[in-house]
Amino acid sequence: MVRGGAAAYLCGVMPKILFVAQHRLGRSPGQRFRHEQYVDYLAAHGFECHFAPMLPTPEMDRVFYSPGRYWGKANILLRSLALRWRNYRQADQYDVIFIYREALTVGGPWFERLFRRSRAKLILDFDDSIWIPTVSEANKALGWLKNADKTKAIIALAHLTIVGNEYLAQYARQFSPRVVVVPTTIDTDLYQPRPQPVGRGSHFGDGYQPVVEIGWSGSVTTVEHFKHLLPALEVIKQKYGARVRFKLIGDGQYRHPSLGIQGQPWRPATEVIDLATLHIGVMPLPNDDWTRGKCGLKGLQYMALGIPTVMSPVGVNVDIIRDGENGFLADTTAEWVDKLSQLIESPGLRARLGQAGRQTVLDGYSFHAQKERYLQLFRSLLA
Numbered sequence: 106m107v108r109g110g111a112a113a114y115l116c117g118v119m120p121k122i123l124f125v126a127q128h129r130l131g132r133s134p135g136q137r138f139r140h141e142q143y144v145d146y147l148a149a150h151g152f153e154c155h156f157a158p159m160l161p162t163p164e165m166d167r168v169f170y171s172p173g174r175y176w177g178k179a180n181i182l183l184r185s186l187a188l189r190w191r192n193y194r195q196a197d198q199y200d201v202i203f204i205y206r207e208a209l210t211v212g213g214p215w216f217e218r219l220f221r222r223s224r225a226k227l228i229l230d231f232d233d234s235i236w237i238p239t240v241s242e243a244n245k246a247l248g249w250l251k252n253a254d255k256t257k258a259i260i261a262l263a264h265l266t267i268v269g270n271e272y273l274a275q276y277a278r279q280f281s282p283r284v285v286v287v288p289t290t291i292d293t294d295l296y297q298p299r300p301q302p303v304g305r306g307s308h309f310g311d312g313y314q315p316v317v318e319i320g321w322s323g324s325v326t327t328v329e330h331f332k333h334l335l336p337a338l339e340v341i342k343q344k345y346g347a348r349v350r351f352k353l354i355g356d357g358q359y360r361h362p363s364l365g366i367q368g369q370p371w372r373p374a375t376e377v378i379d380l381a382t383l384h385i386g387v388m389p390l391p392n393d394d395w396t397r398g399k400c401g402l403k404g405l406q407y408m409a410l411g412i413p414t415v416m417s418p419v420g421v422n423v424d425i426i427r428d429g430e431n432g433f434l435a436d437t438t439a440e441w442v443d444k445l446s447q448l449i450e451s452p453g454l455r456a457r458l459g460q461a462g463r464q465t466v467l468d469g470y471s472f473h474a475q476k477e478r479y480l481q482l483f484r485s486l487l488a
Contacts, residue, residue, distance in 0.1 A: 119151055119152065119153045120151070120152055120153070120200035120201065120483075120487055121152070121153045121154075121155060121198065121199045121200050121201070122147065122152055122153070122154050122155065122199065122200065122201040122202075122203055122483070123155050123156075123157060123192065123196075123199045123201070123202045123203065123225070124140065124144075124154065124155065124156045124157065124203045124205070125157050125189075125192065125202060125203065125204045125205065125208050126156075126157075126158055126159070126204075126205040126206070127158065127159045127160055127205070127206070127210060128158055128159075128160055128166075129156075129158045129160065129161050129162070130156060130158075131373055132158075132160075132166070132373075134324075134402060135205070135206075135232055135233075135402075136205055138289050138290060138291065138402055139205065139230055139232055139269070139289060140203065140205060140230060142290070142292050142472050143472070143476060143479050143480075146472075146476050146479075146480065147480065147483065150480055152483065155199070157188060157189075157192050159181075159185045159188065159189075159209070159210065160181070165181055168181060169181055182211065185209060185210075186209070189208055189209055189216045190216075192208075192216070192220075193216060193219040193220060193223070196219070196220055196222075196223035196224075196225050197223050197224050197225070199223075199225045200224075200225055200226065200487060201225055201226050201227075201228060201483060201486065201487070202220045202223070202225045202226070202227050202228070203228045203230065204217065204220075204227070204228065204229050204230070204259070204263075205230050205231070206230075206231050206233075206235055207235070207255070207256075207259065208220070210251065211251055211252070212252060212255075213252050213255050213258070214255045214258045214259050214262065217229075217255075217258070217259045217262050217263075218262060221262045226264045226265070226486050226487065227262060227263045227264050227265075228263060228264065228265045228266075228267060228486070229259050229260060229262075229263040229265075229266045229267070230266075230267040230268070231256075231266075231268060231269070231273065232268070232269035232270075232273070232289055232398075232399075232400045232402075233273075233395070233398050233399065233400075234272075234273070234276070234394055234395045234397065234398030235253060235256050235398075236253050236254065236256040236257065236276065237253060237394055237395050237398075238251065238253040239253070239395065257279070257280045258280075260277050260280040260281050260284075261280045261281055263281065263283065264283060264486060265283050265284075265285065265482065265486055266281060266283060266284045266285075267284075267285055267286075267287050267482070268284065268285075268286055268287075269286070269287070269288055269289045269400035269421070270286060270288065270398070270400050270401075270420065270421040270424070271286055271421075271424075272397050272398055272420055272421070273286075273398050274286050276398075285482065287475055287478065287479060287482075288400065288401075288421075288469065288470050288475065289400040289401065289402050289405065289470070290405075290470055290471055290472050290474065290475050291405050291406060291409040291466055291470060291471055291472065292471070292472045293409055293463075293466060293467055293471045293472065293473065294472075294473075295377060296377060296406065296409035296410050296466075297410070298410055298411030298459070298463060299381040299410070316347070316348060316349065316350055317345075317348060317349050317350075317384045317385065317448075317449045318349075318350050318351075318352055318382055318383050318384050318385070319338070319341070319349060319350070319351050319352070319383070319384070319385045319386075319387060319445065320351070320352035320353070320354065320380070320382070320383035320385070320386055320387070321334070321351075321352070321353050321354070321355075321386070321387050321388070321389075321403070322354040322355055322371070322379075322380060322386075322403050322406065322407075323354070323355040323356070323403060324355045324356065324371065325355065325356045325358075327355070328353070328355065328356045328359055328368075330389055330390050330391065330396070331353060331389060333389045333390070333391055333417075334387060334389040334441060335361070335364075336438045337435075337438045337441035337442050337445065338351060338364055339363070339364065340438070340442045341442060341445055341446070341449070342363075342364055344442075344446065345449060348449070349449060350365060351364050351365065351366050352366075352369075352382070352383065353366050353367075353368040353369070354368070354369055354370075354371055354379050354380070355368070355370070355371045356368045356370070357369055357370035377410070380406060380407065380410055380412070381410055381412075383407065383410075383412050384412070384413075384448075384455060385412065385413055385414075385415065385445065385448050385449070385455065386403070386404065386406075386407025386408075386412045386413070386414045386415070387414070387415050387416075387445075388401070388403045388404040388407075388414065388415070388416040388417065388422070389416075389417050389441070390416075390417040390419040390420075390422070391417075391419075392417070392419045396417075396419050396420060397419060397420040398420060399419070399420050399421065399422075400420075400421055401416070401420075401421045401422050401425045401470075404416045404422060404425060404426070404432070405425065405466055405470050407462070408425075408431070408432065408459075408462030408463055408465060408466050408470075409462075409463060409466040409470075409471070410463070411459040411460060411462065411463045412459055412462070413432060413433075413448055413454070413455045413458035413459045413462065414426070414432040414433070414458070414462055415432065415433040415434075415435050415441065415444050415445060415448070416432065416433075416434060416435075417434070417435065417436060418434040418435075418436055422434065425465065425470070430458075430461055431458060431461035431462045431464070431465045432458055432461075432462050432465075433447075433448070433458070
């Protein structure tokens with residue numbers, strides 16, 4: 106006899122999905138590019154979607170990511186426990202419970218085990234090496250509350266685990282055979298190439314040359330990755346002077362006076378506009394267990410906008426980029442200087458790699474390329 110969510114699906118009743126995540130809609134890049142952009146498509150194909158963010162307001166974000174403020178964080182924890190308990194009590198109302206990374210940012214897989222007792226099918230999705238212990242600067246004193254080791258238990262509990270690349274899949278398959286790879290995707294209807302701004306010019310060599318803007322997008326926590334590129338950017342600045350400028354999006358407090366960098370905060374409302382001014386996009390990464398789990402989001406954003414992209418040859422980046430065809434890979438400082446110099450000096454090369462990069466996103470890393478497969482995963486789980 107077919108029971109639970111499968112029965113609802115086969116009988117034509119609209120199945121319900123509860124998305125369990127840390128942030129409210131539109132707040133987290135990981136959530137936006139991993140599952141939020143598919144919500145309307147799921148709804149259009151018969152799924153009713155509900156959301157249970159642990160941090161539902163901007164004020165809770167500010168408390169959670171500020172140093173100290175322990176009473177406020179204790180209040181958030183109590184509210185989160187109450188929310189997740191309520192989610193468990195209502196779990197039988199849902200056909201699928203979709204967990205992004207973890208149900209609760211502290212402790213063990215308590216609520217995942219409770220959800221598994223319900224009639225709902227359990228999906229786990231992650232796009233980083235979340236089994237490696239990490240904690241933000243603001244919450245280092247509370248790091249002992251986290252339990253990254255619970256990831257393997259959640260994978261074993263899940264009816265389906267969706268990951269962003271093969272490196273993550275290899276880890277997950279140690280604990281479950283029910284693992285699939287769905288790459289992080291870009292909405293290419295929103296991310297459309299725009300005319301490149303020429304910007305102010307400067308006298309260089311024998312003539313007047315337009316300024317080339319080299320940019321990086323990330324967050325306060327990932328700005329450390331950007332710093333790996335500083336030696337190369339210093340050489341580029343010495344080599345080209347006023348012909349280049351640098352842009353950093355994601356940390357409004359970051360400053361590098363000698364390179365003329367004044368960071369700007371990430372703003373969801375202007376994200377595409379802020380990126381579209383770039384002539385070259387960069388994604389430097391150290392090569393370690395954490396970064397090998399990255400899913401190339403920054404690079405894919407640049408590429409979707411037709412911006413020629415240079416990435417470190419780490420993790421999935423080597424699958425996304427075919428060096429010299431749809432972008433560049435650069436490892437050493439000398440390689441970064443060489444690849445950036447080629448792009449600075451050749452508008453034609455920038456245009457060619459930018460067009461090829463966008464086509465790569467359209468073919469395999471776009472919402473439209475993956476939407477039918479994503480929908481089918483939910484349907485298959487219920488049927």
